[in-house]
Amino acid sequence: MxxxxxxxxxxxxxxxxxxxxxxxxxxxxxxxxxxxxxxxxTGTHVGCEHGLCGACTIEIDGRPSRACLTLAVxxxxxxxxxxxxxxxxxxxxxxxxxCFREHFALQCGFCTAGILVSLNALLRDRPExxxxxxxxxxxxxxxxCTGYVSIMAAALAAxxxxxxxxxxxxxx
Amino acid sequence: MKPVRFDxxxxxxxxxxxxxxxxxxxxxxxxxxxxxxLPMLNMRLARPGVLVDIMGVAEWRQIKEENGSLRIGAAVRxxxxxxxxxxxxxxxxxxxxxxxxxxxxxxxxxTVCGSIAHADPSAELPLVLVALGxxxxxxxxxxxxxxxxxxxxxxxxxxxxxDDELIEAVSLPKVRPGTGYAFREVARRHGDFAIIGCAAVVxxxxxxxxVGGVADxxxxxxxxxxxxxxxxxxxxxxxxxxxxxxxxxxxxxYRRELVRRLGRxxxxxxxxxxx
Numbered sequence: 001m002x003x004x005x006x007x008x009x010x011x012x013x014x015x016x017x018x019x020x021x022x023x024x025x026x027x028x029x030x031x032x033x034x035x036x037x038x039x040x041x042t043g044t045h046v047g048c049e050h051g052l053c054g055a056c057t058i059e060i061d062g063r064p065s066r067a068c069l070t071l072a073v074x075x076x077x078x079x080x081x082x083x084x085x086x087x088x089x090x091x092x093x094x095x096x097x098x099c100f101r102e103h104f105a106l107q108c109g110f111c112t113a114g115i116l117v118s119l120n121a122l123l124r125d126r127p128e129x130x131x132x133x134x135x136x137x138x139x140x141x142x143x144x145c146t147g148y149v150s151i152m153a154a155a156l157a158a159x160x161x162x163x164x165x166x167x168x169x170x171x172x
Numbered sequence: 173m174k175p176v177r178f179d180x181x182x183x184x185x186x187x188x189x190x191x192x193x194x195x196x197x198x199x200x201x202x203x204x205x206x207x208x209x210l211p212m213l214n215m216r217l218a219r220p221g222v223l224v225d226i227m228g229v230a231e232w233r234q235i236k237e238e239n240g241s242l243r244i245g246a247a248v249r250x251x252x253x254x255x256x257x258x259x260x261x262x263x264x265x266x267x268x269x270x271x272x273x274x275x276x277x278x279x280x281x282x283t284v285c286g287s288i289a290h291a292d293p294s295a296e297l298p299l300v301l302v303a304l305g306x307x308x309x310x311x312x313x314x315x316x317x318x319x320x321x322x323x324x325x326x327x328x329x330x331x332x333x334x335d336d337e338l339i340e341a342v343s344l345p346k347v348r349p350g351t352g353y354a355f356r357e358v359a360r361r362h363g364d365f366a367i368i369g370c371a372a373v374v375x376x377x378x379x380x381x382x383v384g385g386v387a388d389x390x391x392x393x394x395x396x397x398x399x400x401x402x403x404x405x406x407x408x409x410x411x412x413x414x415x416x417x418x419x420x421x422x423x424x425x426y427r428r429e430l431v432r433r434l435g436r437x438x439x440x441x442x443x444x445x446x447x
Binding site: 003004005006007026027028030033049050051054057060063064065066068069070071073074076118136137139140 | 173174175176177178179180181182203206207210211213214215221222223225227251271274275276277278280281361362363
């Protein structure tokens with residue numbers, strides 16, 4: 001691969017929630033900023049920008065990852081999924097999102113996009129995930145509103161409802 | 173919280189990566205998983221002229237068993253090691269420590285070698301490497317060399333790595349029969365950097381404890397067996413010798429007390445795991 005100059009913008013292409021997208025990025029542009037400012041996909045939130053808070057968590061090739069700890073140029077050709085990819089239709093919520101609503105698992109909503117992405121991946125890949133695994137997953141996220149109790153309740157409710165429709169490897 | 177401008181080279185081969193490091197010297201930084209380097213870039217604590225992304229180098233993506241060791245290449249992500257089906261049988265200490273490394277959302281990208289190159293004094297993977305007496309394989313365009321873990325880490329975030337070198341792989345000794353391993357850590361929240369971390373290796377031949385988060389680097393020491401009367405005194409001396417300091421997270425006194433108590437608990441757990 002040729003050297004990408006610091007002073008120029010370079011074409012970056014990948015799949016975002018199943019759709020081929022591309023845009024131009026300087027090498028130093030963070031993926032979080034690329035998603036929001038270049039692609040206009042503002043569902044992914046930006047909190048601490050050093051990997052602690054988890055607000056910017058997205059899926060890169062099937063694994064929850066920090067968009068703020070990834071350069072846009074690093075994900076050329078990757079499969080990216082964000083909170084915008086969770087709902088089955090613009091006027092419908094995913095099962096997990098529905099559980100968040102029912103259990104008041106968000107207040108200000110700033111951390112919610114990242115938490116939904118992480119829990120969605122966990123419950124999709126491990127529908128039998130234990131409470132401890134859910135807690136471990138949540139440990140990668142900071143929420144300053146809820147105290148996490150309602151988030152745990154929503155996650156456990158989603159797990160229970162998913163258990164009733166087995167065999168579907170789709171969004172939680 | 174945005175990085176300075178830098179060039180970016182996604183190396184397609186080992187030669188390309190090493191040649192770029194050779195040309196650029198101190199201006200270049202190696203980018204692997206980015207989970208330690210990107211925070212440094214975002215906070216502008218690192219201001220490289222060029223990043224050399226090594227994740228595309230196929231031979232560095234390998235995990236191999238060779239000469240009684242587990243050899244983990246520079247482009248192997250932490251989750252890939254965690255997911256090895258036989259990891260707890262291959263090296264129980266690594267299996268016990270990996271869940272403490274950051275969060276699932278950072279282990280998805282972060283590499284084993286990258287954490288060791290970063291050499292944070294409270295990080296788990298350098299601690300495990302030192303506890304096991306592992307080694308670090310370095311390579312530059314001109315030469316390759318292998319350095320014992322304890323010599324590789326020379327201080328707080330300081331290593332024996334030269335400007336034109338990178339870590340090609342690390343080797344961790346595999347499990348030995350009749351040897352017990354244990355890992356414990358105290359942190360404010362799971363996944364935070366450790367206030368202290370302890371890794372113990374106990375066999376009939378001896379007991380060894382490595383401690384992270386207290387000195388400016390992880391330190392290992394041979395200690396009496398857990399049932400020996402002299403252990404408390406030896407742990408106390410170990411605690412003082414590491415010259416703990418007060419910081420935002422804990423006082424030096426608290427850290428020394430954790431060395432005594434968590435150190436003992438970790439050694440005892442390792443002794444119980446011997447069979």
